[in-house]
Amino acid sequence: MQPFEYHSPRSLPEALRLLQELGDGARLIAGGTDLLLRMKQGQLAPRALIDLRRAAELHGISFSPEEGLRIGAAVTLRELQRSPLVRDHCPCLCETASWMASEQVRSLATVGGNLCNASPAADLAPPLMVLDAQAVLVGPQGERRLPVEAFFLGPGQTALDRGELLKEVLVPPTPGNALYLKHAPRAFMDIAVVGVAVHLRMERGLARAVRIALGAVGPTPLRAGPSEALLEGSAPTASLLEEAADLAARACSPIDDLRGSAWYRRRMVRVLTRRALDRLCAASLVGEGT
Amino acid sequence: MGHVVPRPDAVAKVTGAARFADDYDFPGLLHGRALRAGVPHAILKRLDVAKAKDLPGVVAVLTAEDIPGERNHGLVIHDWPALVGVGEKVRYVGDAVALVAAERREIATQALELIEAEYEPLPVVSDPVQARQPDAPLVHESGNLLKHIKVRKGDIEEGFAQAEVILDEVYHTPTMEHAFMEPECSIARLTAEGRIEVYVGSQIPYADRDQIARCLALPPEKVRVIGTLIGGGFGGKEDIAGQIHAALLAQATGRPVKVLYDRHESLLVHPKRHATQIRVRLGVKRDGTLVAAQTELYGDSGAYASLGEKVMTRATTHSTGPYIVPHVKADCYAMYTNNPPSGAFRGFGVTQSCFAVESAMDQLAERLGMDPVELRRKNALRVGSVTNTGQLLTESVGLLECIDRVEAEMRRLSGGRDPFKPQVVPGAPNRVRAWGLAVAFKNTGLGGGAPDKASAEVELFTDGTAEVRTSSAEIGQGLVAVLQMIAAEELSLPLEKVRVLLSDTDLTPDGGPTTASRQTYVTGNAVRLASDVVRQAVATTLAEKYDVPPEGVRFVEGLAQVNGHSVPLGEAVAMMKAEGREPKATYEYWAPKTQPLGTGGDMHFAYSFATQAAEVEVDLETGEVRVLRVIAANDVGRVINPLGLQGQIEGGVMMGLGNALTEEFIVEEGRVITDRLARYRMPSIVLTPQIIPIVVEHPTGEGPYGAKGIGEISSIPTTPAITNAVYHATGVRVKRLPVDQDWLAREIARRERPQDV
Numbered sequence A: 001m002q003p004f005e006y007h008s009p010r011s012l013p014e015a016l017r018l019l020q021e022l023g024d025g026a027r028l029i030a031g032g033t034d035l036l037l038r039m040k041q042g043q044l045a046p047r048a049l050i051d052l053r054r055a056a057e058l059h060g061i062s063f064s065p066e067e068g069l070r071i072g073a074a075v076t077l078r079e080l081q082r083s084p085l086v087r088d089h090c091p092c093l094c095e096t097a098s099w100m101a102s103e104q105v106r107s108l109a110t111v112g113g114n115l116c117n118a119s120p121a122a123d124l125a126p127p128l129m130v131l132d133a134q135a136v137l138v139g140p141q142g143e144r145r146l147p148v149e150a151f152f153l154g155p156g157q158t159a160l161d162r163g164e165l166l167k168e169v170l171v172p173p174t175p176g177n178a179l180y181l182k183h184a185p186r187a188f189m190d191i192a193v194v195g196v197a198v199h200l201r202m203e204r205g206l207a208r209a210v211r212i213a214l215g216a217v218g219p220t221p222l223r224a225g226p227s228e229a230l231l232e233g234s235a236p237t238a239s240l241l242e243e244a245a246d247l248a249a250r251a252c253s254p255i256d257d258l259r260g261s262a263w264y265r266r267r268m269v270r271v272l273t274r275r276a277l278d279r280l281c282a283a284s285l286v287g288e289g290t
Numbered sequence B: 001m002g003h004v005v006p007r008p009d010a011v012a013k014v015t016g017a018a019r020f021a022d023d024y025d026f027p028g029l030l031h032g033r034a035l036r037a038g039v040p041h042a043i044l045k046r047l048d049v050a051k052a053k054d055l056p057g058v059v060a061v062l063t064a065e066d067i068p069g070e071r072n073h074g075l076v077i078h079d080w081p082a083l084v085g086v087g088e089k090v091r092y093v094g095d096a097v098a099l100v101a102a103e104r105r106e107i108a109t110q111a112l113e114l115i116e117a118e119y120e121p122l123p124v125v126s127d128p129v130q131a132r133q134p135d136a137p138l139v140h141e142s143g144n145l146l147k148h149i150k151v152r153k154g155d156i157e158e159g160f161a162q163a164e165v166i167l168d169e170v171y172h173t174p175t176m177e178h179a180f181m182e183p184e185c186s187i188a189r190l191t192a193e194g195r196i197e198v199y200v201g202s203q204i205p206y207a208d209r210d211q212i213a214r215c216l217a218l219p220p221e222k223v224r225v226i227g228t229l230i231g232g233g234f235g236g237k238e239d240i241a242g243q244i245h246a247a248l249l250a251q252a253t254g255r256p257v258k259v260l261y262d263r264h265e266s267l268l269v270h271p272k273r274h275a276t277q278i279r280v281r282l283g284v285k286r287d288g289t290l291v292a293a294q295t296e297l298y299g300d301s302g303a304y305a306s307l308g309e310k311v312m313t314r315a316t317t318h319s320t321g322p323y324i325v326p327h328v329k330a331d332c333y334a335m336y337t338n339n340p341p342s343g344a345f346r347g348f349g350v351t352q353s354c355f356a357v358e359s360a361m362d363q364l365a366e367r368l369g370m371d372p373v374e375l376r377r378k379n380a381l382r383v384g385s386v387t388n389t390g391q392l393l394t395e396s397v398g399l400l401e402c403i404d405r406v407e408a409e410m411r412r413l414s415g416g417r418d419p420f421k422p423q424v425v426p427g428a429p430n431r432v433r434a435w436g437l438a439v440a441f442k443n444t445g446l447g448g449g450a451p452d453k454a455s456a457e458v459e460l461f462t463d464g465t466a467e468v469r470t471s472s473a474e475i476g477q478g479l480v481a482v483l484q485m486i487a488a489e490e491l492s493l494p495l496e497k498v499r500v501l502l503s504d505t506d507l508t509p510d511g512g513p514t515t516a517s518r519q520t521y522v523t524g525n526a527v528r529l530a531s532d533v534v535r536q537a538v539a540t541t542l543a544e545k546y547d548v549p550p551e552g553v554r555f556v557e558g559l560a561q562v563n564g565h566s567v568p569l570g571e572a573v574a575m576m577k578a579e580g581r582e583p584k585a586t587y588e589y590w591a592p593k594t595q596p597l598g599t600g601g602d603m604h605f606a607y608s609f610a611t612q613a614a615e616v617e618v619d620l621e622t623g624e625v626r627v628l629r630v631i632a633a634n635d636v637g638r639v640i641n642p643l644g645l646q647g648q649i650e651g652g653v654m655m656g657l658g659n660a661l662t663e664e665f666i667v668e669e670g671r672v673i674t675d676r677l678a679r680y681r682m683p684s685i686v687l688t689p690q691i692i693p694i695v696v697e698h699p700t701g702e703g704p705y706g707a708k709g710i711g712e713i714s715s716i717p718t719t720p721a722i723t724n725a726v727y728h729a730t731g732v733r734v735k736r737l738p739v740d741q742d743w744l745a746r747e748i749a750r751r752e753r754p755q756d757v
């Protein structure tokens, strides 16, 4: 690893100022669980690192009935997994975090790092997308908001402009249910071969707010638009769910790699989408009755 | 004997107090690193170390010309250069071309980057079958064939002529990594007397000593290897890793030098489990009696010999399974390639051939319409059988009991259903369960005519304690507890009065290599007999003093009882010393003589036997395989420490599970793809099945209290038990390991809807 300067700003404005001053040679670091690996492997050699973890503005999880959940970018996966607020309002995110990495890695790794690293396999991306979450970006010009799905531009590429960083994620209150299913060969401590997140709510037997997002099957996490359109407002039957799952498999563009073949990934998209839909429809139907 | 003893090193290891090589520090310690070639096959054309030498903080940079003694090392054949010189050949990516010692590790790393090395690439030999082609590039000038190993029994043509059904199949197993927790580390330093001391966690301290001495042009007595605790070995710490490099740098700088591998270097450099291609041809009568077995094995020994010849010999002699077969022909080609070397790995080649033959036996049972357990029982080795190498088994063959007991337990757990028929999980139509079964045998000890001996020293002290000394290694298998128990038993001492000192070539006599499941048997016997000599010496002293025959002295719980007197052992020791008698003894134990392959005699002095049954659940849509339960019966002769035995069984089953389902060390054209643990998938704790151990004890006459080895056999049948279960659940036969989910899902889909695949 090449030598680098290390900065540990105590506030968000200080972090932004450093980012501005140090320019292109500088890199933001949070938990470092993605960044340090790439530095050790010589893929990146930043002149300076700006550590975001001491900026209080990037920490904390809160909830308001209007805005929903606010999750700071420097919140660790362990905090996310164990937060009572998240458990109450978005249990799907706690569940997702529990299947990521290991306890040790989760106590370093952050929500912001997972999104900003912009891996197509980042586990938080699909659930946040179906929860209609917004990313709050802050830079010299102030704050702006983007839907999480518009945040990803390609592998390792985000909508962050020069001088900007991710401040927090906002998850609006939802009356629906969400579920994320991850498939990884080792079941644990492993990167997803395919991840599928689904959100919907049942209203008088009809599926509403149907959102489906797929991870690790394209250059960015992506929404399965045609499947959503098919199901929106429909009364889900087994054959309809099967068709929606088929459409999802067709909506993605996976590649062959060491982790799995394109054929397998496509098949897993179909299987996991179908399983997630089955479970949510069953859960929602029960919920409707009460 | 036979009661549970916690291992003496357990608490220190769990609390972090245990000291491994990397935990040692010495004043003025330098950090050494090796520049690895990074190319699989090439001539080193130019090497310029000037810039590295000039880097502040660098104390020495060494190249091949700086080696004072022999360039090469190796456990059997000296074909592995400690450093490749200019004009010489690089044979795999992990070959070292230069060494650096620096004040800090970071500086050493930086210096490596300043070394300029130019290579002229050569065509790469990347698999053993290709290596045997007449036009294949040569890895060594002597040719790519390390060894052609042959087993012959009866008349194979005649055998197949008698056969009514013939099965012919080819199987593949991948290269595998030991992934011991502690990466290799050696620290070397010069002593005031001008000797070299090397601290290292090694499976064969005396072999390290001799190999270091040869390269440094020193007599072996000038080198002392001091074994530190070992964070796992599994066969991967038998060869030289950084020992010679550390010693060369210490010799050159006059300062202590630590050579620590990071995980990347560890993965790249040390010998692996051989990848194999194994063809199995079995001829059988309609009633299931085996009449002929022919196998052809290719083993990828990689760039250097290591223990390749021995490993592939074991693979070959075990390749027709623990069965009575009148006509056998086995041929194995252990081949050099430009892949990382292959060497010892728990199972020593038998893991691979067991997968092949036990898959074939299941296929044969189906072909015959016979129960797979029955087919095995019918042909299983028993007392009075002759093995395929011509050895008459006269005792300690517990295979039938292993089969019977595992079968009974499996049938009990299946609740009367056919365990080999798929069962759909209620409420989950995409998930099916079934059992699979496999048997195995594995030699204890080196065998094949190799002298197999171990020395141990036992000394008594006036405080009533005893110390056992031998160079054998504790690699996690629990040897310390076993030797402690044996000495305590023989000397009638409480356990806590016995200390065990291992692995120091100055202080402990040679216990031989920690390999081949041999330590409990061979070194265990040495300790038993050394203890016996010491006890008799004490008895003689007391007998003289109290004027009774030596047999009149009895030993009970740390006391010697004689003529109505109770003398604490410590006091008896003081009496001995006063008379000028040494209260210690060294015993060099020679295991029963064995015969070389091909001579038809006893190739091994003992075999362990095992049967395992695995229940799997397969997700037919995703191809995921979960192992739910494994029943494991092992004939270990006699249990010494049940807790140690349990550890070996549980660890062995998990290693076999990884072999079956997740692990594959991937090398493409000589380049290592799995050069990080993130890419080399070991099974995690969530994949651990319920493990049901069954102990079978058919004592072997010469073993200590009847014991024979457990270290390897516990892991060998797991893989085919699992893959046979996968077949019973899905109808898909696994012929290539590991069971890739992607592949399995595709095969299952192909059966259901060929048009989709």
Ligand SMILES: Cc1cc2nc3c(=O)[nH]c(=O)nc-3n(C[C@H](O)[C@H](O)[C@H](O)COP(=O)(O)OP(=O)(O)OC[C@H]3O[C@@H](n4cnc5c(N)ncnc54)[C@H](O)[C@@H]3O)c2cc1C
Binding pocket: A027, A028, A029, A030, A031, A032, A033, A034, A035, A036, A052, A073, A074, A077, A099, A100, A101, A102, A105, A108, A109, A110, A111, A112, A113, A114, A115, A116, A117, A121, A122, A123, A124, A160, A164, A165, A166, A167, A189, A190, A191, A192
């Ligand atoms: C053993 C292991 C297992 C893993 N398992 C999983 C897994 O199961 N699922 C999964 O999705 N990931 C996994 N990962 C990847 C990684 O842990 C996660 O992506 C993690 O959330 C990254 O967070 P971090 O804080 O460590 O990011 P860092 O490494 O600190 O940063 C990652 C990138 O994001 C940038 N960045 C960080 N914070 C901000 C911010 N606020 N604004 C702008 N840019 C920012 C950094 O500059 C860098 O480019 C694993 C990693 C390891 C080492």
